[in-house]
Amino acid sequence: MPTHPFDSDDDVLALLGDVLDSIEAPSASAVEGAEQLFALRQLDGDLMDLAADSNETSLAQRGTEAGRLLRFESGGCQIEIDAHFGDGVVTGQLTPGGVSAITTVTSAGASRFDSDALGRFLQPIAGRGLHRWSVRFADGRICVTPIVRL
Amino acid sequence: MPGATLTPTELGDLVGRARLGEATAWEALVRGTSSAVYRGLAAFDVAADVRDELYHETYIKLVERLDTIQQPAALPAWLMTTARNQALQYLRKRARLVPVADLPDVGSVFELDEALLDDELRVAVARAFRHLSSACQQLLRLLTATPPLSYAEIAELLDRPIGSLGPQRIRCLKQLRLAPELIAFIDVAPT
Numbered sequence: 001m002p003t004h005p006f007d008s009d010d011d012v013l014a015l016l017g018d019v020l021d022s023i024e025a026p027s028a029s030a031v032e033g034a035e036q037l038f039a040l041r042q043l044d045g046d047l048m049d050l051a052a053d054s055n056e057t058s059l060a061q062r063g064t065e066a067g068r069l070l071r072f073e074s075g076g077c078q079i080e081i082d083a084h085f086g087d088g089v090v091t092g093q094l095t096p097g098g099v100s101a102i103t104t105v106t107s108a109g110a111s112r113f114d115s116d117a118l119g120r121f122l123q124p125i126a127g128r129g130l131h132r133w134s135v136r137f138a139d140g141r142i143c144v145t146p147i148v149r150l
Numbered sequence: 151m152p153g154a155t156l157t158p159t160e161l162g163d164l165v166g167r168a169r170l171g172e173a174t175a176w177e178a179l180v181r182g183t184s185s186a187v188y189r190g191l192a193a194f195d196v197a198a199d200v201r202d203e204l205y206h207e208t209y210i211k212l213v214e215r216l217d218t219i220q221q222p223a224a225l226p227a228w229l230m231t232t233a234r235n236q237a238l239q240y241l242r243k244r245a246r247l248v249p250v251a252d253l254p255d256v257g258s259v260f261e262l263d264e265a266l267l268d269d270e271l272r273v274a275v276a277r278a279f280r281h282l283s284s285a286c287q288q289l290l291r292l293l294t295a296t297p298p299l300s301y302a303e304i305a306e307l308l309d310r311p312i313g314s315l316g317p318q319r320i321r322c323l324k325q326l327r328l329a330p331e332l333i334a335f336i337d338v339a340p341t
Contacts, residue, residue, distance in 0.1 A: 013290070026188055034180045041216065
């Protein structure tokens with residue numbers, strides 16, 4: 001009478017699941033990166049839409065461009081980001097203008113600064129990692145961008 | 151690196167605690183659902199580093215939408231759907247950038263790293279799995295995801311009638327058991 005090391009379907013699936021977990025698993029660095037995403041969450045406000053992106057093919061072409069233009073919108077507020085990787089800076093324009101409080105969050109932490117009276121700002125960037133901006137506009141509205149990878 | 155299987159109650163608890171700002175709850179959520187996300191990506195013909203990127207992008211979606219998750223118990227299915235959509239989006243972009251003739255066959259099997267397996271039977275199971283049809287591989291990946299998916303969720307992910315899953319499961323497991331790689335493990339008891 002032939003016997004098989006896994007006679008029941010449940011045993012087969014359990015063994016297969018264990019095998020697949022060994023050979024089809026994310027790298028340790030990918031898991032660690034996902035765990036660190038939580039730092040980017042700590043922002044409250046209206047989530048904006050990414051309305052324009054100079055690098056629509058971001059995932060496929062990542063790392064080949066010298067700069068990046070992004071525009072975020074939500075209701076009446078707008079944030080334009082112009083990243084210059086060679087210079088290591090981001091210039092930005094807020095609409096509506098007026099002095100606004102800007103918070104930038106990356107997986108490394110948060111930084112806070114103000115725009116000028118015309119809604120313009122200049123921000124150093126350390127690298128091309130994940131970024132998220134939150135702006136408290138002069139009228140009190142808070143708008144938050146989705147997380148983007150520069 | 152699979153985490154322990156999360157029950158629906160545990161999923162709800164972790165989602166709730168993460169919403170309140172508990173970073174350790176988020177980390178446990180990531181570890182406990184990584185298998186589901188990777189199962190959603192494994193069927194796609196992309197390089198390992200891209201698969202890791204897509205895995206990461208899937209959790210970016212989750213961290214942005216954590217407050218809107220209505221049914222934490224359905225989170226594994228949501229993650230798999232999101233991962234699949236991320237992969238399809240990537241493949242569409244790649245198709246626009248790469249001449250069609252340079253694209254590898256879509257649906258080719260996942261590159262199995264047998265060096266990660268530590269015994270003969272597990273290596274044989276991996277090889278037998280690799281030789282199954284892509285439809286069987288897809289179904290068995292979903293049936294072995296942790297946390298487990300319901301048949302309704304699997305039917306939705308595969309866009310197939312729920313009634314077809316049971317018979318296909320039987321066929322796929324039979325093919326796996328009868329694969330040449332595993333036949334060698336059948337013992338014949340003395341008569």
